[in-house]
Amino acid sequence: MIETAGASRAAIELIDIRKAFGSAGGETTYAVDRMSLAIRAGEFFTFLGPSGCGKTTTLRMIAGFEEPTSGRLLLDGKEVTGVPAHQRNVNTVFQSYALFPHLNVGENVGFGLSVKGVAKDEIRQRVKAALESVHMAHAIDRKPSALSGGQQQRVALARALINRPSVLLLDEPFGALDLKLRREMQMEVKEMQRKLGITFIFVTHDQEEALTMSDRIAVMNNGVVQQVGGPADIYERPANRFTAGFIGDMNLIDARVVAHDSDRLTVDAAGGRFDLPSTLPLQPGDPCTLAIRPEALHFVEGEAGGRVRFSGAVSEAVYIGTDTVYSLTLADGARLNARVRNGDGQPMPRTGAPGTLACAPSAIRLLTQ
């Protein structure tokens, strides 16, 4: 099903797209499988997933560097299946900046326009404007070799923006940068996108980067979209075990349903029995997963007042400044991590001591798999 975005128009629609690269042992495997989604005009949309999940292949199909094996691709409402890359109003920025070393920054940025025969005066103005938008106008006469990695990446962005694309594709553009510079560039690029109003389609395997920058994220695994949603949706309401485990720290505990009511499930997990709110269509005997964020858990002594309790032995306590991260080994050997704020008055047991962690029933997310 294609998601529609209220009044805002879809810039890109992928309809039941599949991409196979050859076949291994007679069986076709798909790098991208049955992908259907719509990306809104002006949106910062991210494909997020582990290495090999099909992110780059998806981007390359949108750019026109690869053709889908089946399915339809629409840009601005028009079918572009079979339309070559240079005739699509999209531009791509790759992780490797691929600047020409013998040309200076201004010439690199203006290169595409001079090839097209655009008048020199216009090129000069547009190069200046593009470099200003990435805070690099001061370096117009420098050679790429005299720039830092972050500066080269900014120039590569300016070169992509100068064509005034309606869609900009960015494939792990900060992959080669150190962490501090990466954080700076994330903020800058996000701000630039907001100002320019261009649709940005971003690829990363870094969930923190995706949460920081995106309006919406498609989480992918093995060529299949697992969930599409805003950062808070994905973080707070993961749809399945893969997304829950991939986004942020999460305790995932195997469980089995013992009884179900219309809006409650009773499950056995980690040596205990829990009664939790849930509308999942599960039957007694079905396996399921309890997903709990470490920051939702607190140590309690005695009664936990309506909260869900897990008892075990503290196997590890790691001080990380504002918080301490505890690991509690439960009766069945499963481990539960808790991130507890230092100095807020709650009990802080020592390693080796027994401990009971508790959380509100609403902090536990039940997942079908």
Ligand code: ATP
């Ligand atoms: P990474 O983060 O490592 O770049 P990715 O999520 O971008 O990974 P893709 O590069 O899209 O993943 O690859 C998806 C799958 O398709 C992988 O199994 C990869 O080996 C395969 N693949 C990609 N391109 C080709 C190709 N040209 N020929 C054969 N297989 C390919």
